[in-house]
Amino acid sequence: MYIPALSTLTTVLIVVLVVLVIAMVALYFWGSRMQKRQASQREMIEANKQSVSLLVIDKKKLKLKEANLPGQAQIEAQTPWYMKRAKMPVVKVKIGPRVVNMIAEPEVYDILPVKQEVRAAISGIYILEVKGIRGNLIPKPRKKKWYERFQFWKKDKE
Numbered sequence: 001m002y003i004p005a006l007s008t009l010t011t012v013l014i015v016v017l018v019v020l021v022i023a024m025v026a027l028y029f030w031g032s033r034m035q036k037r038q039a040s041q042r043e044m045i046e047a048n049k050q051s052v053s054l055l056v057i058d059k060k061k062l063k064l065k066e067a068n069l070p071g072q073a074q075i076e077a078q079t080p081w082y083m084k085r086a087k088m089p090v091v092k093v094k095i096g097p098r099v100v101n102m103i104a105e106p107e108v109y110d111i112l113p114v115k116q117e118v119r120a121a122i123s124g125i126y127i128l129e130v131k132g133i134r135g136n137l138i139p140k141p142r143k144k145k146w147y148e149r150f151q152f153w154k155k156d157k158e
Contacts, residue, residue, distance in 0.1 A: 045123045053133065055094040055117045059109060061087040069101050069125055091127060102127050111137050 006014075064083070067090045069075055076084070089109035091102050104112060104127040112118070112130055118137070121129040130137060 045126065045128065048123045049121050049128060050123070051119060051121050052095055053117060053119050054122075056091060056112055056114055057094060057099065058092040059104070059112055059114060060090055060092075062090045063087055067101055067103070069103070071125075075125075093127075100125075113137060 063085065064076060064079060067088060069090075089104045089106055091104045091109070091112060093100060093102055102122065102125050108120075108127055108130050112127075113132075117133050119131045119133050120127050
């Protein structure tokens with residue numbers, strides 16, 4: 001029985017396909033493991049949640065080294081290498097007599113009013129939820145996507 005030899009292009013394509021399948025399987029298992037780790041961390045954060053009143057002084061997106069968080073050296077040591085260069089939503093708040101820098105959740109950071117007192121749920125140095133003390137917080141309007149800017153014939157739904 002004669003089996004024809006595969007051309008080099010076919011061999012290369014088969015090898016690339018096998019490598020891609022192996023990479024996809026590895027990413028699947030790595031992602032599921034990271035998802036479990038994140039769920040356990042979220043449970044721990046929810047267990048330590050406290051409700052406090054705080055005054056928001058300033059908010060910025062800073063790198064971890066520039067954030068000047070409490071326990072900075074320990075935080076930098078525990079942070080993965082791929083997150084050290086990323087900018088984080090840092091909020092300077094006054095809790096009682098102390099002025100502290102804290103990290104806010106991204107969705108909380110967007111609605112956090114500057115120079116106003118708010119009621120917030122915090123866990124350690126993380127701001128998890130925000131409620132307004134005097135009235136409701138005004139959410140920022142939804143940013144238009146790039147293709148929505150060019151649709152002149154449709155009316156805005158805002």
